Structures are given as structure tokens and as C-alpha cells.
Amino acid sequence: MKLPESTAWVLHATTSLAQLGPGGTASAAQLAEHYDLPAAYLSKQLQALVRAGVLSAVTGPRGGFRLARPADQITMLQVVEAVDGGSSFYTCNEIRQRGRAAARPENCREACGLAAKMAVAETAWRQSLAAVTIADIVASLPSGVPERTRELLARPR
Amino acid sequence: MKLPESTAWVLHATTSLAQLGPGGTASAAQLAEHYDLPAAYLSKQLQALVRAGVLSAVTGPRGGFRLARPADQITMLQVVEAVDGGSSFYTCNEIRQRGRAAARPENCREACGLAAKMAVAETAWRQSLAAVTIADIVASLPSGVPERTRELLARPR
Numbered sequence: 623m624k625l626p627e628s629t630a631w632v633l634h635a636t637t638s639l640a641q642l643g644p645g646g647t648a649s650a651a652q653l654a655e656h657y658d659l660p661a662a663y664l665s666k667q668l669q670a671l672v673r674a675g676v677l678s679a680v681t682g683p684r685g686g687f688r689l690a691r692p693a694d695q696i697t698m699l700q701v702v703e704a705v706d707g708g709s710s711f712y713t714c715n716e717i718r719q720r721g722r723a724a725a726r727p728e729n730c731r732e733a734c735g736l737a738a739k740m741a742v743a744e745t746a747w748r749q750s751l752a753a754v755t756i757a758d759i760v761a762s763l764p765s766g767v768p769e770r771t772r773e774l775l776a777r778p779r
Numbered sequence: 780m781k782l783p784e785s786t787a788w789v790l791h792a793t794t795s796l797a798q799l800g801p802g803g804t805a806s807a808a809q810l811a812e813h814y815d816l817p818a819a820y821l822s823k824q825l826q827a828l829v830r831a832g833v834l835s836a837v838t839g840p841r842g843g844f845r846l847a848r849p850a851d852q853i854t855m856l857q858v859v860e861a862v863d864g865g866s867s868f869y870t871c872n873e874i875r876q877r878g879r880a881a882a883r884p885e886n887c888r889e890a891c892g893l894a895a896k897m898a899v900a901e902t903a904w905r906q907s908l909a910a911v912t913i914a915d916i917v918a919s920l921p922s923g924v925p926e927r928t929r930e931l932l933a934r935p936r
Contacts, residue, residue, distance in 0.1 A: 658874075736791065736916060742907055743908045750899055
């Protein structure tokens with residue numbers, strides 16, 4: 623079970639945009655060059671973040687992407703789910719109701735115990751990522767990193 | 780991000796074997812018929828459980844599979860990892876060290892904060908599944924189910 627490789631890209635791109643301060647904007651091409659990533663595919667992933675309400679697309683000659691809300695209101699879970707979707711890791715096809723062993727309907731009123739425990743584990747994963755904001759990540763960066771990010775992504779005025 | 784469909788199969792098959800009591804054995808064909816699953820593919824997955832030390836393969840005319848240790852010493856995590864492997868969901872390719880933004884080595888002595896938080900979440904998922912044994916699942920089954928499983932999987936003596 624693997625998250626898409628682009629998960630790391632969008633987490634880093636969102637963290638970079640957060641370092642630009644309120645309204646700070648960078649284009650997909652800038653962010654791709656920033657991390658040496660394929661620009662067209664990164665752009666597609668950034669558009670998924672726009673659809674998820676994490677980023678806003680800014681049009682015009684100085685257009686690009688910026689955070690759609692303050693970094694302390696964007697969780698890692700929202701960024702991850704923007705590219706991976708929010709669907710369950712585990713698929714329960716109710717095999718307890720199939721084959722020779724098919725359980726009686728009166729024994730299937732409650733969720734399958736296996737599926738229930740898989741759901742508990744998945745909730746633990748999601749809650750852990752929902753508890754961390756992009757602002758927390760920026761706050762944990764070594765000193766000097768945000769200043770350098772701003773400098774590297776600055777655009778001529 | 781999805782676990783293989785066979786995750787549910789092996790969780791159910793292991794739970795069925797646990798209901799047979801100590802040393803209880805069933806063949807891949809029996810378990811496949813029990814749940815209406817493709818026998819050849821189920822057999823391959825059961826062999827992965829043998830390699831992981833969850834099941835033992837029993838040879839001979841009454842051969843098949845049995846638990847390799849008591850059900851209260853087999854966790855859901857061990858069964859899941861037998862088919863999915865234990866590798867990380869999230870791949871950190873250290874993109875912070877790539878491109879124009881490449882961080883200085885002195886700023887990369889600690890793990891990337893994003894990768895660290897992804898690892899915390901994954902540990903929460905694994906710990907949740909490691910806390911549930913197959914014996915716990917059997918104990919949660921509706922009354923009458925283990926008796927019925929034993930009856931259906933019994934072999935002529």
C-alpha cells in the first residue's frame with residue numbers, strides 16, 4: 623500500500639507557499655524548478671489541491687497558486703486526501719456472507735469485526751494527520767529556511 | 780491508497796482456522812469454497828502467511844493450513860503485513876535537497892518534518908492493528924458462529 627509519489631510533492635509545495643506569507647503566490651513552473659519536479663504533472667496535482675480548497679489559482683501575468691486559507695487552517699490530511707482521495711484503505715466485500723460459510727442475516731446486523739478494527743486503525747492514521755497543520759511544519763523548519771524560500775521564489779516586481 | 784483485496788480473504792481465513800481450535804487444519808480448497816474465493820489465488824496468499832510465520836502448511840492427505848501459534852499471539856497487523864508487506868505508505872525522496880531549493884546539508888541532519896509526521900501517522904495505524912489479536916476477533920463473533928465454522932470445515936475421519 624503506497625501513497626502516490628506526488629503526495630510528497632504537494633506537501634512540499636504547500637509548505638513552500640506557506641513560507642511566502644499571506645497571499646504569497648508562485649507558479650507551477652517556479653515550484654517545479656524549486657524542487658526539480660516535472661512541471662506538467664506537478665501542475666495537475668496543484669489543481670487537485672485547488673479543487674480540494676487547499677490552494678487558490680490566481681490568474682493573470684503574476685498568476686499561479688497561493689494558499690486558499692491561512693496555513694494554520696490547512697492540515698496535512700487535507701493535502702494528502704486532495705491527491706489520494708479519502709476512500710478507505712480496506713475493502714470489505716462482506717465475504718462472511720458468501721460461499722458455504724455464508725453467515726445468517728441475523729448474525730450480520732453489526733459490522734464485520736475485522737472491518738470494524740481496520741476502520742479504527744484507519745481513523746487513527748487520519749486523526750494523526752488531521753492534528754498537524756502546514757503552519758506547524760513551517761514552524762519546525764530550521765532557522766533561515768523560510769527566508770531562503772521567500773528569496774528563491776520571489777518574483778521581479 | 781488501497782490494501783490488496785486479498786487482505787480481507789486472509790483475515791477471514793485466519794479467523795476461520797482459529798475457530799477450529801488448536802491444530803485445526805483446513806485446505807486452501809476448503810477455505811476457498813467456504814468463502815467462494817478463487818482457490819489458486821487464495822492458496823498463494825495462504826503461502827505468504829506461512830512465510831510470515833502466521834500459518835503452518837501441513838502436508839499429507841489431511842494436509843492444508845493451520846495456525847502456526849495460538850490465536851492470541853497472532854495480531855491483525857501480522858496478517859495484513861504478510862500480504863501487503865511492511866513498507867512505508869509514504870515515500871520521502873528528500874525533495875528538500877533537490878532543485879533550486881536544495882537545502883544545505885546542515886539543515887538536513889534531522890528527518891524532514893513532513894516525513895516525520897507521515898511516519899507518526901503510519902505508526903498509529905500499525906499500533907492499532909498490532910493491538911488486536913485473531914483471538915479477540917473470534918471472541919467478538921456472534922454466538923453460534925464458531926460452532927458452525929467447525930461443522931462446515933470438519934473433515935470426514
